Amino acid sequence: MYWNDIFENFDFLMSGLVVTIQLALLAVIGSLLCGIVFGVLRHSKIPVISFLAGAYIEFTRSIPLILFIVFIHFGFLPLILGEASTFFQSACVALIAFTSAYVAEIVRSGLNSIDKGHIEAAKSLGLNWFDRMTCVILPIALTRMTPALVSQFISLIKDTSLASTIGLIEFTRSGEIIYERTYHELEILIFIALTYFAICYSLSLLSKKLESKPYINKDSENLKQLKELA
Amino acid sequence: MIKVEKIYKAYKNFDVLIDVSAQVEKGQIVAVIGPSGCGKSTFLRCINGLEKVSKGRIYVDGKEVTAPDTNLNKIRSEVGIVFQQFNLFPHMSVKENIMLAPVKVKKISKSDADQIAMALLEKVGMLDHAHKYPEQLSGGQAQRVAIARSLAMEPKIMLFDEPTSALDPKMTNEVLDTMKQLAQDGMTMIVVTHEMSFAREVANKIMFFSQSRLIEEAAPDKFFHNPQSEITREFLRSVLKLEV
Numbered sequence: 508m509y510w511n512d513i514f515e516n517f518d519f520l521m522s523g524l525v526v527t528i529q530l531a532l533l534a535v536i537g538s539l540l541c542g543i544v545f546g547v548l549r550h551s552k553i554p555v556i557s558f559l560a561g562a563y564i565e566f567t568r569s570i571p572l573i574l575f576i577v578f579i580h581f582g583f584l585p586l587i588l589g590e591a592s593t594f595f596q597s598a599c600v601a602l603i604a605f606t607s608a609y610v611a612e613i614v615r616s617g618l619n620s621i622d623k624g625h626i627e628a629a630k631s632l633g634l635n636w637f638d639r640m641t642c643v644i645l646p647i648a649l650t651r652m653t654p655a656l657v658s659q660f661i662s663l664i665k666d667t668s669l670a671s672t673i674g675l676i677e678f679t680r681s682g683e684i685i686y687e688r689t690y691h692e693l694e695i696l697i698f699i700a701l702t703y704f705a706i707c708y709s710l711s712l713l714s715k716k717l718e719s720k721p722y723i724n725k726d727s728e729n730l731k732q733l734k735e736l737a
Numbered sequence: 738m739i740k741v742e743k744i745y746k747a748y749k750n751f752d753v754l755i756d757v758s759a760q761v762e763k764g765q766i767v768a769v770i771g772p773s774g775c776g777k778s779t780f781l782r783c784i785n786g787l788e789k790v791s792k793g794r795i796y797v798d799g800k801e802v803t804a805p806d807t808n809l810n811k812i813r814s815e816v817g818i819v820f821q822q823f824n825l826f827p828h829m830s831v832k833e834n835i836m837l838a839p840v841k842v843k844k845i846s847k848s849d850a851d852q853i854a855m856a857l858l859e860k861v862g863m864l865d866h867a868h869k870y871p872e873q874l875s876g877g878q879a880q881r882v883a884i885a886r887s888l889a890m891e892p893k894i895m896l897f898d899e900p901t902s903a904l905d906p907k908m909t910n911e912v913l914d915t916m917k918q919l920a921q922d923g924m925t926m927i928v929v930t931h932e933m934s935f936a937r938e939v940a941n942k943i944m945f946f947s948q949s950r951l952i953e954e955a956a957p958d959k960f961f962h963n964p965q966s967e968i969t970r971e972f973l974r975s976v977l978k979l980e981v
C-alpha cells in the first residue's frame with residue numbers, strides 16, 4: 508500500500524479541502540437564503556408570484572447539476588459580467604441556484620405545515636406580514652424543516668465535487684491530480700471518501716440532536732433535575 | 738364601541754351569518770351563546786377582520802373594519818382575541834410570547850416590554866412561569882398566558898372564543914376568574930361561551946344566535962327568565978333544561 512502518498516501530498520490535499528469547505532459554506536448560506544425567499548414566494552397567495560417561483564423550482568429540479576455548472580460558467584455568468592468568471596464563482600452560483608430550488612420546496616412544505624391558529628394569533632396581535640413571517644411562521648417552520656434541510660445540505664457538500672468538471676481544484680480534484688501522477692488511486696480515494704464521510708456524518712448527527720425537543724429550555728430543565736437530586 | 742350593521746357572511750353558497758346587526762358599548766360584557774355551527778366564531782372573527790364579511794359594515798371605536806382600505810393590523814392591535822386552542826407561539830417562552838407584539842407593533846423597548854410582560858403575568862397569576870415554554874404549561878395556564886399576551890397590546894376590546902372549552906373544570910375556573918377580574922377592571926368584552934353561569938353572573942348582555950341569525954339580545958335576567966323568541970325558549974328548554 509502507498510499510504511505515504513497522502514502524507515507527502517497532505518498540504519495539497521488540504522488546500523483542496525479548504526476550497527471544498529469554503530464553497531460548501533457559501534453555497535449553504537446562499538441557498539438557504541435564496542431557498543427561503545423562493546419558498547415564501549411559492550407559498551404566496553398571489554397566483555403570478557407563486558407560478559413564477561414554481562416554474563423556477565420545477566425547471567431547476569429537472570436539470571442535472573453538472574449541466575447547470577457548465578452552463579453558468581460558460582454561458583450565463585460571462586454574459587452577465589461581461590468577462591469570464593472564476594471557477595469558484597461559477598461553482599458557487601450554480602450550487603446556490605440549484606440547491607435553492609430544493610430548499611424552496613422544503614420551505615414550502617414547512618410553511619404548509621404551520622397551524623392556522625398560530626398564524627391567526629399573530630395576525631390578531633396586529634403583526635404585519637413581514638413580522639408574522641420572520642418572528643412566528645418561519646422560525647416554527649424552520650425547526651420542523653431542520654432534518655430535511657440538513658439532508659439537502661449533505662447532498663450539497665457532496666455535489667461540490669462536480670465543480671471539478673469546469674476545472675476548480677477542490678478536494679476530489681486535488682486527489683485526482685495526485686493519483687494521475689502516482690497511479691495509486693486506492694489510498695487517496697479512501698482518504699477522500701473517509702473525509703467526506705466524517706463531515707457529512709457529523710452533520711447528520713448534529714441534525715438528530717437538534718431534532719429532539721427543540722423548544723424546551725434544556726438548561727432550566729437540567730437545573731431543576733439537579734436541584735431535585737441534591 | 739362596536740357597531741355591526743346588517744352583516745352577511747357566506748362560504749360558497751352556505752350562509753354563516755344572515756343580517757346580523759348589533760351594538761356593544763364601552764365597558765359592556767357580552768356573552769354570545771347558541772348551538773354549534775350557528776356562526777358565533779365567525780361573528781367574532783369578522784369583528785377583528787380575520788374573516789371578511791360578504792355584505793354589511795362593522796365599526797370598532799369609530800373605525801370601519803370592513804372598509805377596503807382599512808389598516809387591519811392597526812385595528813387588530815386594538816382588539817384582543819383569545820382562542821379556544823390558546824395558540825401560543827411554541828418556539829417562544831411565556832415572556833417572549835407576551836413581549837413580541839409590543840416590541841414589533843408598538844415599537845417599545847425590550848426592557849419596557851419586559852416590565853409590561855412581568856406585570857401582566859403577575860395579574861394572571863403566572864409570574865413563576867415566565868421562562869417556561871408553552872408545551873410545559875397546563876391548558877389553564879396556557880390560556881391565562883394567552884390572555885396576558887392579548888392584554889399586552891392594551892386593547893380597547895377583548896374577544897374570547899370559547900376560552901374554556903378545551904379545559905377541565907378546575908382549569909376552567911382559573912381562566913374564568915381571570916376574565917371576571919378583567920370585567921371588573923372595566924374591559925369591553927365579547928365572550929363566546931358555553932359557561933352559562935359566567936354568562937349569567939358576569940355578562941350585562943346575552944346575544945343568542947341560531948342558524949346563522951342573531952335571534953335575541955337581552956340582559957341575562959330577561960334572557961334566561963323571560964325570553965321573547967320561541968327559538969330561544971326551545972334552546973333554553975332543550976339544552977339548559979330550563980323551565981321557560
Ligand SMILES: Nc1ncnc2c1ncn2[C@@H]1O[C@H](COP(=O)(O)OP(=O)(O)OP(=O)(O)O)[C@@H](O)[C@H]1O
Nearest residue numbers: 748751752753771772773774775776777778779780
Ligand atoms: N372556512 C370555512 N369554509 C366553509 N364553511 C365554514 C368555514 N368556516 C366555518 N364554516 C361553517 O360556518 C358555520 C358556522 O361556523 P362557526 O365556526 O362560526 O360556528 P360556531 O357557532 O362557532 O360553532 P361552534 O360552537 O361549534 O364553535 C359552520 O356550519 C361551519 O361549518
Ligand SMILES: [Mg+2]
Nearest residue numbers: 777778779898
Ligand atoms: Mg366556534
